Amino acid sequence: MKMRTRMAPSPTGEFHIGSLRTALYDYALAKGSGGEFVLRVEDTDRSRYVEGSVERMLKTLKDYGLSWDEGPDIGGPYNPYFQSQRLDIYKKYALELVEKGDAYYCFCSEDRLKKLREEQTKKGVVTKYDRCCLNLSKEEVRKNLEEGKPYVIRLKVPQNENIEFEDMVLGKLSFPSDDIDDQVLIKSDGFPTYHLAVVVDDYLMRITHVLRGREWLPSTPKHVLLYRFFGWEMPKFVHLPLLRETDSTKKLSKRTGSVNAAEFLKNGYLPEAVLNFVMFLGWNPGTEKEIYSLEEFVKDFSVEKIQKSEMAAFDRQKLLWLNGFYIRNLSLEELWGKVEKWNREYSEEAGTEFLAGKSDIEFNMKVLNLVRERMKRLDEFNDLVSYFYKKPEIDKKFAEKFSGDSKKAREIIANFTEAYEEISNEDWTVENLDKISHSKLEEFSYSPKEAFMTIRYVVTGQESTPPLFDVLALLGKKETIDRLIHALSMMS
RNA sequence: GGCCCCAUCGUCUAGCGGUUAGGACAUUGGAUUCUCAUUCCAAUAACUAGGGUUCGAGUCCCUAUGGGGUCACCA
Numbered sequence: 001m002k003m004r005t006r007m008a009p010s011p012t013g014e015f016h017i018g019s020l021r022t023a024l025y026d027y028a029l030a031k032g033s034g035g036e037f038v039l040r041v042e043d044t045d046r047s048r049y050v051e052g053s054v055e056r057m058l059k060t061l062k063d064y065g066l067s068w069d070e071g072p073d074i075g076g077p078y079n080p081y082f083q084s085q086r087l088d089i090y091k092k093y094a095l096e097l098v099e100k101g102d103a104y105y106c107f108c109s110e111d112r113l114k115k116l117r118e119e120q121t122k123k124g125v126v127t128k129y130d131r132c133c134l135n136l137s138k139e140e141v142r143k144n145l146e147e148g149k150p151y152v153i154r155l156k157v158p159q160n161e162n163i164e165f166e167d168m169v170l171g172k173l174s175f176p177s178d179d180i181d182d183q184v185l186i187k188s189d190g191f192p193t194y195h196l197a198v199v200v201d202d203y204l205m206r207i208t209h210v211l212r213g214r215e216w217l218p219s220t221p222k223h224v225l226l227y228r229f230f231g232w233e234m235p236k237f238v239h240l241p242l243l244r245e246t247d248s249t250k251k252l253s254k255r256t257g258s259v260n261a262a263e264f265l266k267n268g269y270l271p272e273a274v275l276n277f278v279m280f281l282g283w284n285p286g287t288e289k290e291i292y293s294l295e296e297f298v299k300d301f302s303v304e305k306i307q308k309s310e311m312a313a314f315d316r317q318k319l320l321w322l323n324g325f326y327i328r329n330l331s332l333e334e335l336w337g338k339v340e341k342w343n344r345e346y347s348e349e350a351g352t353e354f355l356a357g358k359s360d361i362e363f364n365m366k367v368l369n370l371v372r373e374r375m376k377r378l379d380e381f382n383d384l385v386s387y388f389y390k391k392p393e394i395d396k397k398f399a400e401k402f403s404g405d406s407k408k409a410r411e412i413i414a415n416f417t418e419a420y421e422e423i424s425n426e427d428w429t430v431e432n433l434d435k436i437s438h439s440k441l442e443e444f445s446y447s448p449k450e451a452f453m454t455i456r457y458v459v460t461g462q463e464s465t466p467p468l469f470d471v472l473a474l475l476g477k478k479e480t481i482d483r484l485i486h487a488l489s490m491m492s
Numbered sequence: 493g494g495c496c497c498c499a500u501c502g503u504c505u506a507g508c509g510g511u512u513a514g515g516a517c518a519u520u521g522g523a524u525u526c527u528c529a530u531u532c533c534a535a536u537a538a539c540u541a542g543g544g545u546u547c548g549a550g551u552c553c554c555u556a557u558g559g560g561g562u563c564a565c566c567a
Binding site: 125308 | 507561563
């Protein structure tokens with residue numbers, strides 16, 4: 001069965017990582033069934049509209065490798081895809097409901113509603129509209145309308161009934177209708193609320209499966225009622241687990257890290273890795289496979305395997321591991337491409353310098369090869385390799401700590417400098433450096449640690465680097481000896 | 493508070509009446525080693541509690557407890 005899914009974000013801020021998950025599941029369902037994935041902008045709240053957020057959202061989706069068949073940018077058979085451009089449609093349907101007696105005009109002021117809610121809260125009863133305007137006569141309504149009194153249109157929720165529906169994840173669900181408020185359908189500014197707009201649009205756009213976060217579950221009965229009043233067939237509902245931090249029962253929060261989908265890219269995560277990670281936020285194949293490309297995911301994803309648990313944890317530690325895994329499994333060329341791209345887009349913002357960018361590509365690839373398994377994020381590259389491109393700053397005291405005293409440190413450096421000077425340029429290889437260095441170790445009875453760590457530090461300015469002789473071999477004879485001599489002079 | 497939902501190693505989870513309760517992350521130990529990583533091997537570690545149903549329950553039912561969602565002219 002061909003499925004049509006939709007992702008319906010509201011342009012009220014940044015694109016949340018949870019929305020990326022919803023989009024991914026929508027995409028997989030549509031693509032996996034040969035159907036269409038549509039994007040629809042739910043911009044019915046004018047007060048919260050954020051300039052440029054639609055464009056940023058589309059870009060983020062593309063950056064993650066997702067595409068859509070219909071949407072605000074490309075249009076489609078059910079134009080337009082901005083709800084703000086469909087006002088007439090919602091109005092028409094709302095009026096149809098009023099006509100049939102399933103909705104009614106309400107002229108209550110927001111002030112009155114607020115007071116009403118406060119009273120109800122104080123009494124400890126369900127907060128809902130008291131139906132003050134339900135029984136206004138046609139005359140009164142007409143008069144109010146003519147006077148230009150602000151109004152809303154409310155759904156007339158039937159009393160004393162259980163509203164039942166089926167969710168594909170949770171199964172049969174039932175809500176007592178008496179707890180459901182007479183939801184506003186059309187706001188006083190003429191815009192529809194979410195509830196009216198989704199139902200109308202999902203129907204008109206022939207959406208077959210509605211995927212959304214679990215927070216929507218309690219308002220689904222309202223939608224069910226709307227489908228019933230309109231006499232429309234309902235789509236399948238699929239409510240997804242909420243996202244939360246590991247070690248916390250709280251929702252995902254900015255304080256513990258990014259929640260913005262685009263920010264992960266900025267922070268050096270690979271889109272493939274984030275996507276792979278996001279796939280498992282509420283779903284898993286029931287097998288032990290956990291590395292998934294988008295294509296594989298589209299093939300394996302099924303609604304049946306979506307978790308029933310309330311929340312799925314966003315394990316940042318695991319995301320980091322996964323990202324490192326992806327980095328290590330890329331070919332050198334692919335990885336270099338990603339490093340370059342990251343630096344082009346984000347290094348300035350991140351405040352790091354892409355020294356390798358000005359250097360020889362062949363050399364760069366060798367450098368990358370040495371550090372790749374030490375990288376968990378793309379942004380770590382620049383710091384990891386800086387000493388290949390510029391002389392390090394070294395600290396005298398620090399250089400001495402490996403051998404215990406300054407005299408010995410100088411001695412080590414001098415002896416190795418001398419030994420290395422005897423190696424010809426052609427013989428300046430990892431194997432030779434290794435052989436000669438070890439023989440010097442024996443000759444002077446240095447421990448491997450004191451000697452090699454001293455050399456490592458004065459040449460690179462770092463305590464941890466790739467294997468020492470790989471580093472020296474790549475750095476070249478001249479550069480290595482320059483640095484050793486410089487260290488010697490500053491230490492004496 | 494009302495309504496609704498959920499409950500397995502430290503963490504994320506698999507499990508859909510009979511399993512030595514599986515995997516991954518993390519942790520610890522070992523191998524490799526000049527450091528840091530990587531890689532490989534190994535170890536530790538879980539069914540919230542109490543009642544039922546059943547020959548047999550992590551799995552089905554009830555209750556308690558715990559957690560979460562939601563109660564707007566926001567989505």
